[in-house]
Structures are given as C-alpha cells and as structure tokens.
Amino acid sequence: MTIYNADNFTGITGDHELLLGAMLEEKENNQLEIIDQRELLGHQFKIYGTFEEPLFLAKDVATWIQHNKASEMIAKVDEDEKLIAIVSHSGQNREMWFLTEDGLYEVLMQSRKPIAKEFKKEVKKILKTIRKTGGYVANADMMVNTYFGELEDHQKTAVKHLFVNVNKLQDKSQALEKKVTEYQPKVEKYHQFLDADGCMDMGTLAKNLNCGMGKIKLFRFLREQKVLMKGNAPYQRYVNSGYFKVITKTTPVGNKSVTLVTAKGADFIADLIRKSA
Structure with missing residues (x-):
C-alpha cells in the first residue's frame, strides 16, 4: 500500500490538495x-x-x-x-x-x-x-492491565470492580436521561390536566381524549381490554410500566383505592382506543 503525504506530494493544485487531505482524514476516521x-x-x-x-x-x-x-x-x-x-x-x-x-x-x-x-x-x-x-468487565480488565499492571492481584480486583461500578452508574444515568427526554413531550401534552404528582383521574382523561367516552365507559373499555381488573384496579404489569398509579383516599365510609393515569398511560390508552376503532 502506498501512503501519500499532502505536504510532500507535488504537482497538484490547491483543490486537489484539499481533496487529498479530506480523503486522508476520512481514512484516519475509519x-x-x-x-x-x-x-x-x-x-x-x-x-x-x-x-x-x-x-x-x-x-x-x-x-x-x-x-x-x-x-x-x-x-x-x-x-x-x-x-x-x-x-x-x-x-x-x-x-x-x-x-x-x-x-x-x-x-x-x-x-x-x-x-x-x-x-x-x-x-x-x-x-x-x-x-x-455489556463490556464492563472487558473494559475494566483492559484499563487495569494497561495502567495498573504493577499492582498486586487483590488490588487489581478492587480497581476493576470500581471501574465496573462506575460504568454501570454512567449507563443508568444515560438511561434515565433518555427516559426524561422520551416522557417530556407527553408531560407537556397533558400538563394542564396533571396533578402535582404528574397524574390525572379517569374522568379528566376521558374529557381530555374527546373520544366519545365518559369515565364509566372508559373504565368498562379498559376492563374489556384486560388493562383494568374488576373493581377498576390496573393489572400490576401496567403499573410497573408506568401507566397507572394507585392511591388510597379517605372517604366518610372508609378508605378507597383510586386509579390515576400518568401522561405515559394517557398516550397508551389513547393508542388502545385508536386501534379498537
């Protein structure tokens, strides 16, 4: 393979030299x-x-x-x-x-x-x-062997575990930032209807969706879709997915469980309604 150097390559114009330099830079990047x-x-x-x-x-x-x-x-x-x-x-x-x-x-x-x-x-x-x-151990091994090769084995192990934990924390932080970015448009979309905890009740959602359903019909629809159980409590997997939040309210006749919908859950329900239409 012949390696060309734009500095000592003669007989070319300025445009050719720029092109050649760009080609060499692209090679280095690859x-x-x-x-x-x-x-x-x-x-x-x-x-x-x-x-x-x-x-x-x-x-x-x-x-x-x-x-x-x-x-x-x-x-x-x-x-x-x-x-x-x-x-x-x-x-x-x-x-x-x-x-x-x-x-x-x-x-x-x-x-x-x-x-x-x-x-x-x-x-x-x-x-x-x-x-x-996810490459944690490999990266930590390479880092330890390259920069801490003179340490004793037990010290290398301690340093490696440190790097592994730092990498995992960085990935978790990036994942959280991605979720925030993903949820932000949803939160802004329903902002005026959400309470301080970022939730709304089913009646508010029904009015906001403008889908021809009131609260009772929406509850029935979600039960038919196997999203809510009898009694209108959500199945746990949908709670775990961040669609719902169940709170306990005190009433004159005792405590009562209330199902609230998050901004993410509102989009999920709206999508279910569109698919069922």
Whole structure:
C-alpha cells in the first residue's frame, strides 16, 4: 500500500490538495480501534471493532495458531468472513486483513494445531462474558492491565470492580436521561390536566381524549381490554410500566383505592382506543 503525504506530494493544485487531505482524514476516521486487550494462552489477544461485531487481526490469528503463511489462511475463508480495514501498525496507519467472529472460528476449526481448539474455547468464553456484562468487565480488565499492571492481584480486583461500578452508574444515568427526554413531550401534552404528582383521574382523561367516552365507559373499555381488573384496579404489569398509579383516599365510609393515569398511560390508552376503532 502506498501512503501519500499532502505536504510532500507535488504537482497538484490547491483543490486537489484539499481533496487529498479530506480523503486522508476520512481514512484516519475509519481506523479500527482496539476495544479489548489481554494475554491469552501466552499470546497478546486483541479485539477490534465493536462488541457486537468483533474483528480479529488476521496476522495475529496466524501467530496464535502457528500458521506460517497468513495469506493462505485468509484465502480459505469466505468473503463475508473477512475484510480489509485501516489499523495503526508499527507507528503507521495500514490497511490489513481482519477476520470476523465467524471467520475466526472457521480458521480455528481448520487448524490442526492443539492450541487452536483451546483458543476457540477461550474466545467464546471472553465474548460471552463481554456481551453478558455489556463490556464492563472487558473494559475494566483492559484499563487495569494497561495502567495498573504493577499492582498486586487483590488490588487489581478492587480497581476493576470500581471501574465496573462506575460504568454501570454512567449507563443508568444515560438511561434515565433518555427516559426524561422520551416522557417530556407527553408531560407537556397533558400538563394542564396533571396533578402535582404528574397524574390525572379517569374522568379528566376521558374529557381530555374527546373520544366519545365518559369515565364509566372508559373504565368498562379498559376492563374489556384486560388493562383494568374488576373493581377498576390496573393489572400490576401496567403499573410497573408506568401507566397507572394507585392511591388510597379517605372517604366518610372508609378508605378507597383510586386509579390515576400518568401522561405515559394517557398516550397508551389513547393508542388502545385508536386501534379498537
């Protein structure tokens, strides 16, 4: 592969130089990053790409299974199980062959080396752990091994758990922000009808929906749709989904359970009515 440098490439116009610079910048942006790195069976094991679609440098794979000719190994793999991508190698960005997860398993199955079978087993275990934990353990392992390699094992474990917990908290925070963004239009839509807790009673909802149903008919409709039980209490799964809130009110004849609807529940009910029309 020939690497061009816009600084020393002569005989081009300013427009050509801008185009060439843009092409080089695009290549750099498409460069694959290492998402996990560790020692495995005495070899440096690296995963590129994403945890959903991991890639493995073919040159590395050939080293793992002691294959002398990486090009021959790659040639035996189907076209959809390999690809060429840009990666930083020996201080330069180079186009190199990568194997997909299926391509890696195919190569390991073809190999007669005993270590190939061991590698396949360990790779499957690593990817299963990564996917089960959302990459928390993998990222923490790489962070600890890279920056805290001199610590004792029990200290590494403590640091790793710290990173795992921080990652989980960050994901929970992002999930909450997403929910707030998702619910905001619904809250604004019904804002004038909601109480301080963000709920409304069924009579208010019936008037707001303007669907030709009063409170009694709306209760009956929701019972027929198996949303409410006999007595107009919602099934627990709909409470858990954030559609309803059940409160207890004190009346002259004793305590009474009252079903309230959230803004999210109002949209859910309106959708049920549209589908049943």
